[in-house]
Amino acid sequence: MVDGEDVMPKVNRVLQRMGEFAHEVRSGSWLGYTNQVITDVVNIGIGGSDLGPLTMCTALKPFGHPRLNMHFVSNVDGSQLRDVLSKVHPETTLFIIASKHLPRRKR
Structure with a gap:
């Protein structure tokens, strides 16, 4: 209960x-903007928005899908993002922006 x-x-x-979304990405039915199968997932987050997903993916890596490569960007200075972007292709990459402080819709 929240506020009743x-x-x-x-x-x-x-x-x-x-x-359902995770299943679609893993199964290959969720496609990139050029209708190609997703091969890379980039999580962009700082603090808990990085450490939680990074820890989970590390712990569960033996159960992961061999087609999917996980990448994590946790620094705002741009060098880490530049390094990751040099390894992925936009048409086959899913970007996740994780934050506790994204703007919220007003009720």
Whole structure:
């Protein structure tokens, strides 16, 4: 309950959508903008927005899909991003921008 509202139905819907999206990326049915299969995923985040996904991907790497290469950018100075961008192709790369402080829609 948040402010008297049961938020669990919304949380469960988002979790279901996230699971479906992850399945589509892993299965190859989610395509890049030129209709090519995603081969690389770049997570851009600082602090917990980087460490959580990095830790999870490291721990679960033996169970990962061999086609998908994970990359992590955790520094805002640009050199780390430049290094990652030199290794990936935009048409086959999924970029994730992770932040606790993204602008929110007003209710």
